[in-house]
Amino acid sequence: MSPRKRYWLMKTEPDTFSIDDLAKAKTEPWTGVRNYQARNHMKEMQVGDGVLFYHSSCEVPGIAGIAAVASAPYPDPTQFEKKSDYYDPKSSREQPRWEMVDVSFERKLKRVISLEEIKTHTDELGPFALTQRGSRLSVLPVSAAQWKFLLSLE
């Protein structure tokens, strides 16, 4: 029996890959995460987990859509590709350093739930990695209660 469904937030720069891009692609391999904490979160993911799709470094940073984890974690192939921006010479196929998952499109939100708005709900949200001071983590856990509350703002 598999553990119950969990929830995550994954950041992306919409100029590079937006919720609309995911809608077109249907499923996207989430390559290029090169942060250990973010990787560790991805290693805990299971097919069917919920993902808040977050747009960063853009006009209105915030949650733009819902996605789902579409694969078990597996080694990120770009770490072995010398030509890739994500190539890691310290990684080997025998002992891959970076794991990733595939992410599939669920739906686009009717409106972006902005970071600015999220910050006004710190009481309801409780401790939240997204709004913790100085946090730059690109893959972070969301509790079931936070998931429910954030989507109730839509």
Added chain:
DNA sequence: GCCAACGTTGGC
């Protein structure tokens, strides 16, 4: 193992 230097993230 310390820590300065450097690179990156991401909001503003």
Added chain:
DNA sequence: GCCAACGTTGGC
């Protein structure tokens, strides 16, 4: 484009 905050690297 700026810069605070953070992670990583590498000399010692």
